[in-house]
């Protein structure tokens with residue numbers, strides 16, 4: 001059956017991609033990312049400028065010529081009064097004065113201005129916030145204003161460029177809407193209905209969310225065709241003011257000599273009243289640029305990371321790289337396409353996600369695939385070695401059988417000799433059969449196809465049988481084998497396999513020990529577990545080698561150099577056998593001093609029920 005749960009490797013891949021995504025998200029919140037997003041915004045703004053429509057506002061500008069003619073700041077009120085006097089009959093929809101008329105001024109000039117204000121319909125005056133305090137127009141002026149609006153540009157912009165205007169501003173328990181917003185709603189004769197997400201003026205919905213620390217920012221769609229009229233020329237020739245009929249007028253200072261109120265915008269430097277007129281035009285056109293929500297940016301970036309993961313997870317080679325490149329292009333193009341649809345996406349986060357996820361996915365796949373290839377090549381060569389060894393090992397009994405049977409057929413041998421040869425043939429063919437059986441069993445055991453026999457047998461018998469079988473081997477190297485005489489406990493499972501495991505540990509101890517040393521087999525019962533250890537005084541292993549010895553076909557360099565034949569599969573089989581019997585295997589070793597392999601198996605009393613073991 002196919003595994004439904006992702007493999008460890010797949011989890012690793014998913015985690016790596018999630019890491020890339022998280023990293024890109026964190027990077028997206030940094031100041032540098034913010035700066036890049038802003039540059040990209042300005043660039044897109046210039047690439048796709050907003051469509052302009054006939055202007056619905058006029059700026060009556062106190063420009064350099066006016067400034068000089070009226071004698072600077074002191075002349076503002078008289079000039080303004082005169083302008084308002086001429087404006088009223090011209091029939092504007094609203095008049096917004098972007099001058100903070102807060103200082104006491106001269107009574108005579110004030111009186112003239114008040115009289116002019118009284119005649120002005122839909123008059124909006126400006127209030128300014130400084131250090132958390134409102135500087136408001138004089139009460140005498142305020143009484144004639146239909147509304148007061150703030151004239152702040154974006155003072156929170158990190159690079160000082162006004163891309164958004166706070167439509168709302170709160171300070172000292174007083175909230176003012178933006179000057180342009182007040183002028184707009186008065187020109188439409190409507191009220192401002194507010195919800196946390198937007199503002200409603202008549203049938204128009206203005207997307208200006210009241211987020212934390214944000215005073216309903218509105219992206220200003222700056223256009224070129226703003227109409228401007230010099231106040232001086234309007235006063236010199238009041239007929240020019242007929243142009244304001246049905247429009248909203250913004251009166252304010254644009255003069256470079258009185259530079260107090262100049263603002264940087266994505267399309268260049270502007271005076272405060274010009275920005276207010278731009279906000280008004282944005283509102284009047286009714287087409288807005290809205291910012292994508294944080295959640296949708298997170299989701300978009302997650303989708304990019306998933307796409308990168310799928311590209312490199314499912315494809316390989318050129319198709320993967322080509323699809324990856326297409327994904328990169330898409331991640332770069334997404335903010336542009338969305339911008340054209342009126343949605344502002346950050347530029348940095350999607351492209352950082354795309355680049356990080358792509359390089360992460362590509363390198364992960366590259367290294368994993370390479371590792372898998374190396375591993376399978378290693379296994380293949382080890383498997384070939386084993387096959388060679390197995391065929392070589394089988395040839396020995398086969399040659400003996402062949403030779404002996406030929407002897408019987410060819411020569412007239414004595415009864416005793418024939419018997420001896422028959423016995424030898426019998427023993428050798430049994431050995432061959434055992435060898436074949438063991439290999440088949442082991443292959444099936446590792447495939448999980450083998451049903452373990454379930455019997456109960458004394459641990460002592462297993463050790464005794466193995467020690468007997470080991471004797472001739474040990475004697476050949478003059479190795480003394482000392483066996484614990486007090487081995488207790490009953491084991492449950494497949495006796496032959498347990499014997500195979502114990503015998504394998506014992507033969508390894510002999511194989512990897514120099515002559516004239518000692519091997520000791522000890523036992524201990526601890527918490528219903530038998531700890532059976534085989535300790536030698538052999539070549540030993542270092543900690544790096546210890547980590548690998550249970551891998552199929554692994555042999556240490558020292559073992560290879562010892563001249564002892566081996567395949568490196570014995571211990572992997574031992575581990576599987578012990579594991580299938582509900583036990584574990586522990587090893588300690590020191591180079592040149594010896595090793596100690598301890599098999600830990602559950603022990604049962606005779607009365608206990610046998611566990612159902614099947615693999």
Ligand code: ADP
Pocket residue numbers: 504508509512536538539540541549554555556557558559560565566567568569570571572595
């Ligand atoms: P083999 O003995 O056929 O090489 P094993 O799987 O039984 O294969 O053992 C794997 C490797 O573990 C050996 O090649 C040897 O390097 C190391 N090893 C096992 N037992 C010992 C031991 N008692 N002393 C030192 N090295 C050992």
